[in-house]
Amino acid sequence: MISVSNVRKLLYLRQAMRNQWLKKKEIEEIQRRMMRGMIVHAYDNVPFYHRKFREAGVTPDDIRTVEDLRKIPITTKKELKENFSDLIARGVDPSSCWMPRTSGSTGIPLKAAYGRRDEDYQKAIALRPNLACGQHLRDPWAVLTAPHHILDKKHWFQKLRFLSPTFINIFADLQEQIRLLEEMQPRVIDGYPSALYLLAREMKRTGRKTINPEIIFSTAEHLSPEMREGIESTFGIRMYDQFGCVEMGRTAWECPEHAGYHMDIDAVVMEFLRDGEPVASGERGEIVYTGLYHYAMPRIRYAVGDVGVPTDEECPCGRGLPLMKEVEGRSDSFIQTPDGRIYPQMTFWAIMRTFAHAEEIAQFRVIQERTDAITVPVVRGKNYREGIDEEIRRHIIGVLGEDVKITVSPVDELPRDPTGKVRTVISNAQIQW
Known part of the structure; x- marks a missing residue:
């Protein structure tokens, strides 16, 4: 009924x-x-x-x-x-x-x-951009998300396979995520940019071309140009970013x-x-x-x-x-230096581009505790070498200046937020706009 x-x-x-x-x-x-x-x-x-x-x-x-x-x-x-x-x-x-x-x-x-x-x-406002960008009512649709977003109960129209997403837990092993997507072969994939990027990077690393979506949506995190390029080049299609928040719902797309x-x-x-x-x-x-x-x-x-x-x-x-x-x-x-200059997170993607493309680092995070102190944990890539940490430090100082103490340290992995997001830049300093 x-x-x-x-x-x-x-x-x-x-x-x-x-x-x-x-x-x-x-x-x-x-x-x-x-x-x-x-x-x-x-x-x-x-x-x-x-x-x-x-x-x-x-x-x-x-x-x-x-x-x-x-x-x-x-x-x-x-x-x-x-x-x-x-x-x-x-x-x-x-x-x-x-x-x-x-x-x-x-x-x-x-x-x-x-x-x-x-x-x-x-929910109507949230569905509008999907339909506007070519998603059909009965498309196989995979959503990469955190466990607390995965719903057990389906609406009547989803039981008839109308706008019925299949949820994939982003905390699952990447190989398991890929297996599920290969089995499902979704026309539409939706997810956090970081989850899509990690998936694309793993597929590129292993040379797999077994998942062929026609539409990819990203949401809930900032999509950097480097993430977009990595996802689009892997799947060979342009993706669509959506914007909003829990408190307000979808707001732009x-x-x-x-x-x-x-x-x-x-x-x-x-x-x-x-x-x-x-x-x-x-x-x-x-x-x-x-x-x-x-x-x-x-x-x-x-x-x-x-x-x-x-x-x-x-x-x-x-x-x-x-x-x-x-x-x-x-x-x-955003990162703000002691002299008041403000840098968006894409600044750090630009700095890290060379190291990432050379697969010397796999991931990184920038954490600002004070305006004059930043730590940068980096996940080692397959071509990681001694001296990379110091090179990264010098590159960041070259942009931010000598007034900021930069500490770069290799780590095995970057922890996700409880929601499953992997934030690139985190500032605990109060930004003065």
Whole structure:
């Protein structure tokens, strides 16, 4: 029997597929109306936001446009964690909500509550880019993910093999992952960039060409140019990156034109800020979200900690969804030197490119404990040789300068986060934007 929820998902998905082809101004009007409804709801029904608005001297009548959102103070991760019960809307039973949890990679693990309608809308928005990039309803679909994302229960349409992923545990041995994929022969593969990269590297190392997907999606981690090149060269196809977070759902994605990331402005408002002010097109800014469908637990002007570059350019595909030019990762994946210079994680991929291509190192991680102290554990490659550690150290100093102490040390492997991600750059120093 088809449930009300599943019918609702299909209706939301149909509307989402139509929305993407509307003119930009038409989608912006949808966004504005949804934003107005959320602001009124949060003020009337969510104790945390009622207090926050009152303390700022703001009422819903003051928030008429997306630009008016700047009158509302930003909500931090710390506030989200410490005020969870006051963020649940009146009349919502938390036990009936879907409550995914973040990895806590920023040091602040969180949970977010999605009501049933919220969850249905979130799933529709998440499926839109897959269908837009050519995935078919009955495609064999493999998802490389951590065990806690693997679901035992299937929806009715998945039992009929519609949009039915087969989950592969990324903590499993790489050879076992490859065996399962060879057996399945998926048309679509989806997963963390680090998991896809490790898979591609192992297949290239062993010379295996036994898995031939037509579509590859990456999500949940920053996709560096080097990772993209490694994955695409192994499988011989262009991949599609998607962007979002547990708290907000999918928020931006690449279409077949690869001109940037279409922002899902019929689901979220995305502000790009530096020092609290909007950045210009082409400038780097910290992303602040306002959710438009998160009624059980609203997130308004929520600073998630990601950094991106907006653009006024239009995509050749003709979609009205505006573009984010680049995703630059989490704010804690930037390195700042004592003199204030800021480097994104792709800086270190560029430094390590020669050593990686020569297979002298297999993986690396950059950990900044203080602005003047960085450690770099490297996994030995098959051509690892004595003296590599010192060469890497000199290359990094050549970019960052002599004021930073660099310690490079060989290791057997890099531990994954509890979620299964393998982060490349981790900064424990407070970045001054």
